[in-house]
Amino acid sequence: MTPIPTREDHEKQSAALSSLLAAVGLTAFKIVVGVLTRSLGILAEAAHSGLDLIAALLTFLAVRYSGKPPDRTHLYGHGKIENLSALCETLLLMATCAWIVWEAIHRLMFHRIDVEVTWWSFGVMATSIVIDVSRSRMLARTAKKYHSQALEADALHFQTDIWSSAVVILGLVAVKAGEWWPRLAFLRSGDAVAALGVSAVVMWVSVQLGRRTVDELLDTAPKGMEERILAAVQAVPGVRNCHQIRLRHSGPMLFVDLHVLVDGHQTLAEAHDLTETIERAIREIVPGADVTVHPEPF
Numbered sequence: 001m002t003p004i005p006t007r008e009d010h011e012k013q014s015a016a017l018s019s020l021l022a023a024v025g026l027t028a029f030k031i032v033v034g035v036l037t038r039s040l041g042i043l044a045e046a047a048h049s050g051l052d053l054i055a056a057l058l059t060f061l062a063v064r065y066s067g068k069p070p071d072r073t074h075l076y077g078h079g080k081i082e083n084l085s086a087l088c089e090t091l092l093l094m095a096t097c098a099w100i101v102w103e104a105i106h107r108l109m110f111h112r113i114d115v116e117v118t119w120w121s122f123g124v125m126a127t128s129i130v131i132d133v134s135r136s137r138m139l140a141r142t143a144k145k146y147h148s149q150a151l152e153a154d155a156l157h158f159q160t161d162i163w164s165s166a167v168v169i170l171g172l173v174a175v176k177a178g179e180w181w182p183r184l185a186f187l188r189s190g191d192a193v194a195a196l197g198v199s200a201v202v203m204w205v206s207v208q209l210g211r212r213t214v215d216e217l218l219d220t221a222p223k224g225m226e227e228r229i230l231a232a233v234q235a236v237p238g239v240r241n242c243h244q245i246r247l248r249h250s251g252p253m254l255f256v257d258l259h260v261l262v263d264g265h266q267t268l269a270e271a272h273d274l275t276e277t278i279e280r281a282i283r284e285i286v287p288g289a290d291v292t293v294h295p296e297p298f
Contacts, residue, residue, distance in 0.1 A: 015142040019135050019154055020060050023053040026128055033124040047096050049128075049161070055089040059154045079250035083216045086153035090210040097199040097206070104195040122172060125165045132161040153209055160205045167197040219248040225286070229256065232281045238262055238274050240298045254289045256282055264297030271295045 030046035062085035068078045139155035142148065171194025226245050233242040241261040248255050262274055275293040282291050 015063075015139055015151060017060055019139055019158070020053070020056040022131050022135050023049060023056040026131060027053050029124050029127065047099060055085075055092055056154060058085045058088055059151060061085070063148060063151065076248075076250040076255060077253060079253050080217070082148060083213055083249075086209065086213040087217065089153045090206050090213060093202050093206040094210075097203045100195050100199040104193070104199070122169060125169050125172070128165045129162055132158040132165065136162065153213070156205055156209055160202050163201050167194050167201065170194060171197075216249050221247040222249075222254075228285055229258070229282055232285055233258065233260065233278055236274070236278055236281055238266075239278065244294075254286050256286070256289050256291045257294075258292075259294045259296055261298045262295045 027046060027049040030049055031043075034043035034046045062082045065078055065081050068074075070077045136155050136158035139151050139158065143151035143155055174194075225247055229245055229247075230242055233239055239260050239262060242258060243261075244257075244259040246257040260275075260278065262271055266274070275295055278293050279291040283289055
């Protein structure tokens with residue numbers, strides 16, 4: 001029987017779909033204006049948005065399938081799909097940066113291209129900033145609510161778009177200033193320099209996101225979480241010792257596995273009640289965690 005989508009699934013998929021539709025419109029708008037004005041800064045932003053479009057599609061697919069329940073071949077569920085999606089987005093962003101840097105250096109050193117700055121140039125970038133502010137906030141809010149790394153990656157993309165769009169606008173202003181005042185003709189290279197600025201911002205964010213994504217894929221325990229769980233469990237009356245704590249994420253779900261030493265004279269029912277108490281103590285720290293407690297006689 002096909003599982004019924006939860007409210008969480010609906011919210012995550014709705015956020016991802018709206019991001020995908022916005023990426024389609026922005027990419028098309030930037031390509032048209034970039035080609036007409038021959039602006040590398042705008043074309044760099046178009047390439048960035050094009051990869052954001054692919055990333056948004058990956059995110060939509062990831063949040064759609066990561067919520068599937070565990071099955072016989074995926075006993076921890078399908079949450080890692082979100083981590084793989086975030087890693088793909090990181091690699092796509094880095095590939096974009098490489099192309100932008102190569103083209104910008106080529107224009108600065110070997111083949112100068114005159115950029116035609118029009119009101120459309122500023123219009124497309126201003127529109128991009130307005131849309132990116134709106135969708136990055138929505139995605140970040142949903143990602144934080146459901147601990148979704150795929151949505152977090154999408155939100156980071158659009159936050160970097162805001163800064164990179166602002167850098168492109170500065171480059172276009174420099175080009176226009178070089179046209180108005182001949183003494184400032186060197187400013188006509190501002191568009192290519194702005195493109196390098198875009199790539200620097202995107203690369204920095206990509207590296208940060210990539211590190212977190214790899215940590216998730218390698219099952220790196222959240223910093224400080226083991227100590228917090230140890231303190232909470234050992235504070236439960238009846239627990240003599242807590243050891244062999246293991247933590248791993250699968251998408252938004254944190255799995256906690258631990259062993260405790262308890263009074264060997266307890267009945268099975270009493271030991272079971274104690275494990276329930278331990279699980280509640282852990283879920284106060286990590287709401288929604290999947291907790292397995294192994295009681296051992298002291």
